[in-house]
Amino acid sequence: MGVSFAVGNVLSLLPVGVIVLAALLLVLLDVLWAGRANWRLAAFGGVAVVVAGIAQLVYFPRLPSQVLGGALRFDGFAAIVALTVLAVLLLTLIVSPAHMARMGLRGGEYYALLFLSASGMMLLPAARELVSIIICIELLSLPLYVLAGYNRSLAFSREAGFKYFLLGAFASAFMIYGAAFIWGTTGTLWLGGIAESLPSAENRALLLLGLGLLLVGFAFKTALAPFHAWVPDVYEGSPSPVTGFMAAGVKVAVFAVFLRVLMEGLMPLAEFWRLGMYVLAIITMCLGNLLALHQMSLKRLLAYSSITHAGYLVLGLIAANAEAVSAVLFYLIAYSAAVVGSLALVAAWATRRTDDVYISDLRGMAERQPLAALALTFFMLSLIGFPITAGFIGKVLLFYAAYKAGYIALLIIAIINTMVSVYYYLRVVQAMYFLPREQPEEEGAEGAVKAAAPVSAVAWPYLTVALISVITIIVLGLVPRSLLAWLSMCSF
Amino acid sequence: MEPIVAYSLVLSAVLFTMGVLAVLARRNPIIMFMGIELMLNAANLAFIAFSRHLDKLDGQVIALIFMAVAAAEVAIGLAIIVSIYRYRRDVDVDAVNVLRG
Numbered sequence: 001m002g003v004s005f006a007v008g009n010v011l012s013l014l015p016v017g018v019i020v021l022a023a024l025l026l027v028l029l030d031v032l033w034a035g036r037a038n039w040r041l042a043a044f045g046g047v048a049v050v051v052a053g054i055a056q057l058v059y060f061p062r063l064p065s066q067v068l069g070g071a072l073r074f075d076g077f078a079a080i081v082a083l084t085v086l087a088v089l090l091l092t093l094i095v096s097p098a099h100m101a102r103m104g105l106r107g108g109e110y111y112a113l114l115f116l117s118a119s120g121m122m123l124l125p126a127a128r129e130l131v132s133i134i135i136c137i138e139l140l141s142l143p144l145y146v147l148a149g150y151n152r153s154l155a156f157s158r159e160a161g162f163k164y165f166l167l168g169a170f171a172s173a174f175m176i177y178g179a180a181f182i183w184g185t186t187g188t189l190w191l192g193g194i195a196e197s198l199p200s201a202e203n204r205a206l207l208l209l210g211l212g213l214l215l216v217g218f219a220f221k222t223a224l225a226p227f228h229a230w231v232p233d234v235y236e237g238s239p240s241p242v243t244g245f246m247a248a249g250v251k252v253a254v255f256a257v258f259l260r261v262l263m264e265g266l267m268p269l270a271e272f273w274r275l276g277m278y279v280l281a282i283i284t285m286c287l288g289n290l291l292a293l294h295q296m297s298l299k300r301l302l303a304y305s306s307i308t309h310a311g312y313l314v315l316g317l318i319a320a321n322a323e324a325v326s327a328v329l330f331y332l333i334a335y336s337a338a339v340v341g342s343l344a345l346v347a348a349w350a351t352r353r354t355d356d357v358y359i360s361d362l363r364g365m366a367e368r369q370p371l372a373a374l375a376l377t378f379f380m381l382s383l384i385g386f387p388i389t390a391g392f393i394g395k396v397l398l399f400y401a402a403y404k405a406g407y408i409a410l411l412i413i414a415i416i417n418t419m420v421s422v423y424y425y426l427r428v429v430q431a432m433y434f435l436p437r438e439q440p441e442e443e444g445a446e447g448a449v450k451a452a453a454p455v456s457a458v459a460w461p462y463l464t465v466a467l468i469s470v471i472t473i474i475v476l477g478l479v480p481r482s483l484l485a486w487l488s489m490c491s492f
Numbered sequence: 493m494e495p496i497v498a499y500s501l502v503l504s505a506v507l508f509t510m511g512v513l514a515v516l517a518r519r520n521p522i523i524m525f526m527g528i529e530l531m532l533n534a535a536n537l538a539f540i541a542f543s544r545h546l547d548k549l550d551g552q553v554i555a556l557i558f559m560a561v562a563a564a565e566v567a568i569g570l571a572i573i574v575s576i577y578r579y580r581r582d583v584d585v586d587a588v589n590v591l592r593g
Contacts, residue, residue, distance in 0.1 A: 142568050158576050169565050173531035180535050184542030
């Protein structure tokens with residue numbers, strides 16, 4: 001391959017290094033602080049995340065720096081994804097101890113697994129070679145399989161862990177098999193090398209087979225229909241903070257690397273993958289929306305909405321132009337803020353028996369908890385893409401990138417889907433503001449479930465996370481330039 | 493392409509398809525899990541066959557790396573399956589009766 005194995009600028013590995021070290025220390029501290037150390041572990045983790053964030057800002061790679069012979073290349077794009085992941089991790093850490101205590105779970109390896117998964121997410125956008133990419137995806141997925149099934153006393157959670165594991169491993173096998181064919185026909189796994197040798201590849205059929213298998217693997221990981229069936233079950237069953245972490249973090253990291261693989265490695269085959277992604281985008285947007293329309297559970301609703309948002313993001317992948325890079329990143333950051341905030345509130349209102357909130361539970365929430373209800377309204381508006389929220393700017397940027405690449409028909413479908421999605425997001429808001437709280441005497445025998453509706457005040461950790469997310473959404477919605485100036489630095 | 497490479501690729505395709513069918517069609521977690529292992533090993537076989545075809549050793553090294561990845565997956569997967577099974581056996585009395593026949 002002729003790549004001299006230079007270690008390169010090790011300092012760019014510092015933020016990831018801090019996170020990995022913190023994961024190892026958390027395992028140790030869990031033993032030392034045996035027992036109820038939830039809060040202390042989370043606080044230690046929070047300090048580590050802040051240190052890693054500062055390291056990431058201090059060593060912000062203005063010029064790309066290569067590590068490990070070029071298998072990892074840290075640039076502005078990777079740094080912004082890493083900072084987003086760190087922010088999501090910090091918000092998850094704030095919510096977790098309170099939620100774990102309410103669900104009667106021990107801390108233990110929970111925090112270490114979160115950190116290991118985050119380290120995979122931070123490395124993923126820097127990876128420049130298919131083996132490294134697949135290993136980083138495994139690094140972020142394996143801890144999440146365990147975390148999804150962490151609440152072992154709930155049948156939902158056990159099932160979520162198992163389903164996530166099975167379909168995640170299934171997807172990885174597709175990716176590895178696809179990588180084998182791409183390697184066999186081009187003789188290299190480096191994204192740059194693949195792009196160079198694609199035009200002269202001798203065996204077109206095997207190459208396209210490899211491309212197809214790789215795309216199927218990525219479609220599973222990013223939850224594109226028809227490979228989305230695991231998402232609602234996994235999102236519903238996982239502990240709520242974990243759902244937030246995985247909805248935001250996995251989407252950010254995997255979409256970032258997907259964009260990079262397509263734009264840097266597979267551009268010569270664009271006519272083929274654009275066709276495939278075009279079909280996937282339409283199916284994903286329409287199916288996600290249709291299935292979300294009648295969901296009663298807020299977590300399932302958010303799961304289907306995450307499928308729909310993945311469909312919108314594919315617009316950026318298809319466009320694959322300079323605008324698309326910053327648009328996809330902006331959209332992912334806006335989406336992360338909304339989804340982490342909503343799931344913090346779900347965690348706050350969840351009952352111990354289901355770890356979920358039903359829309360009927362939200363009735364009259366505006367009177368009982370006005371602040372939290374207002375926050376959830378903002379999240380829903382941002383997910384719709386309502387003006388003055390970050391979701392609006394994200395959609396405008398993304399749709400503009402698709403428009404500029406000339407995908408008008410796809411754009412029209414996306415806009416129609418956005419309008420359809422207003423219905424189910426506003427159903428949540430309507431339940432909170434306009435429907436009266438149910439009277440216990442109206443309920444029959446099956447009302448026992450609803451009688452257990454959460455009434456407790458929202459504790460400060462949940463509210464803090466919700467407020468941070470709301471502020472992010474409004475700031476990005478009103479002054480998007482603050483982030484866009486950064487994002488303009490990260491064209492590849 | 494040498495015949496041995498072509499045969500190996502056909503074999504790997506057959507193994508991969510069998511793995512996919514096992515995951516999609518069977519309902520026993522262990523069998524589904526075996527299907528995934530079959531898929532991963534089919535990919536490794538393809539890497540090794542291409543290694544011969546391209547006359548590069550990289551493919552064999554990559555196969556070794558993915559064996560390690562598969563081992564990590566086995567560790568996690570079996571742990572999850574065992575934890576589910578343990579719960580079932582404790583909680584679901586009907587399942588225990590069924591097993592007794």
